[in-house]
Amino acid sequence: MLRSGQVRLRVAAALALTVAVALTGACGSSADAKWHSPGDATASPGATAGPGESALTVTPAANAKNVSPAGPIGAEINGGSLTEVKLTNSSGKAVKGEFDADRRSWQVTEKLGYNKTYTMKVTATGADGKTYDQTTKFTTVKPKNLTLPYLRANYGTMLDGGTFGVGQPITVWFDEPIKDKKAAEESLTVKTDPPVYGVWHWFDNREVHWRPKEYWPAGTKVTVKASVYGKNLGNGLYGQQDVSASFKIGASHIAIADAKTKRMKVYFDGKQVKKINGKDVSAGIPISMGKDQVETGANGEKIDFRTYSGVHVVMLKHNEYRMTSASFGITDKNSPNYYDSLIKKAVRISNSGEFFHLADWNIWAHGKQNTSHGCINIGPSFIYWMFDNFRPGDVIDVKNTGKQLDPRDGLGDWQLSWKKWTDGSALPIPPEPTEGGTEATPTPDPSATP
Known part of the structure; x- marks a missing residue:
């Protein structure tokens, strides 16, 4: 879309070690370079040089x-x-x-x-x-249209300058549909220190994500660039402006919420947190998750209250957030599942309305029964600690609910196998490094002894 405004993102210093899965669209040059430009913009060679002459x-x-x-x-x-x-x-x-x-x-x-x-x-x-x-x-060239890429952590947070969790994907959202995904992907580069192997994946014709094969190593420094200016991204659509962002990966914070045990174990840098505010949580924080119940909504839709199983990535945090059953189709005030409430310490983990948040009205159910409408209910003894310690990009891995998270729901990137993830790239996949590199953060096995 043609725009007169400019988006300015801070450009960080180039990092020394690089694993760039997307190929760069920039062109180098030297004294003996051969230059060619789009269309008929070929070089003008001048006179042919004879022996001892210059050209x-x-x-x-x-x-x-x-x-x-x-x-x-x-x-x-x-x-x-x-x-x-x-x-x-x-x-x-x-x-x-x-x-x-x-x-x-x-x-x-x-x-x-x-x-x-x-x-x-x-x-x-x-x-x-x-x-x-x-x-x-x-x-x-005179473009038919222009597009501007946005480098985001999620739909409400830009990447530049932030510190994010080990599950954070890089998301690039174009404000116009991309016809030539290959050309667009070639304009995107990711530089990391230490080196991290990762790949781009297109979710649709506007949004492409980059993630490592495994969770990021804690402490990784990242710079991502979209060098789209002057690039034809298909059918005369050109990049409006180059943009870049730099961010850092913080310590590994991973929580595993189990619908069977009604407990949530928390791991910091791979080690289980066993005490929170002086309370023993070796068995996990007592929680209540989505109940195993279905209701018919106002438009005849079937509403399944179970929490989605799968790897969720923390997106946004709210000290207070209005939640209403009307958002997913229950508008009848006589329904036992109708509600319209202002909820405290709400942390979004998907776009389908899933949060973990303070719930002091059903503490009797925490650790014993799943009674929520899909969120993870946490009592006042633990929610403030969770709210303070979990940031965007941290991982909430939900188990044993019987309903799977859609990879397109929020940041469900980790729901895709590595094979399916790489199948979503528009470019050939470079070989994975076999030597060196830094160990990535593994997903803790909830059944293992910490």
Whole structure:
């Protein structure tokens, strides 16, 4: 969508160690580079060099059209040096660029505009002392439409500058449907320190996620970039602006909620937390989950109150949150399942209305009976500690409810096997590193002895 506004995301320093599953769309250059641009924007080779002569090459060629404003745009000489290079827009304003160390090549260092005409004047001195002069004009591409990518932790939280849990996927959401997913994925890069192996997965034609094969190692530093400007993402849809984000993975916080035991065990960095506020929780925090009951909603839909089994990722936290049964179809005030309440310490773990939250009205059921409408009820002795210690990206793994979480529900990325996850990439999957790297955080086995 064409927009005049700009989204600005802080660009972090480049990280030393990199595992980039998505291929970069950027082009490198050197003194002997061969440059080509989209459409008919090929290089202008100048005169053919004879023995002992130099050859001046200007990119793009004279009168080229549909040139990508992201380049490559520049000039080079295979002997001698460039004396002066001046690139100007239609108003005569100079565009910034820089020479290499020996002045044999020059490249533009700022992105050009879409649908603009530019003039490049180049003067060079060959190795034989001969003077070369060349002037070219070219026009950049006019997009049919523009799209802006958003780098998000979830639908309510941007990634940049945050600290997230070991289950946090990277989500990129485009504000226009993407026709060429391969081109879009090629523009996305993920750099991590230490190296982490991961892959992109498209959930639809707007949203693509990146996650490691296993949970992130605690302490990982991450930078993600969407270098979409000047890229044709299909049918004349171009990137509006490059964006980037940097974030960090915090300590491993994983909770395993079991519908059979009505208990939730908490693991910090792989070790079970056995005391909370002086209370013994070796058997797990007593909880009450979704009851095994079905009711017919206002529109004839069947409403199953069981909590979804599967790996949930913490999304948003609310000190108070209004919850109403009307949100999932129960509007009859005479129904025993009707409610409209302001709930305290509510932590969202899916988009289908699942939270863990304070429930002081059914403490008798905690650890004994599942009575909720799908949420994880926690008593006042433990909910404040859970609320303070669990952040977006932390993991709530629900077991034994008989109803499975949809991978598209919230951040259900971990519901997909690695094979199904990699099948969702638009690019060939690079081989997994066999040496080095850092051990990822495993999912604790609730049946194992901590």
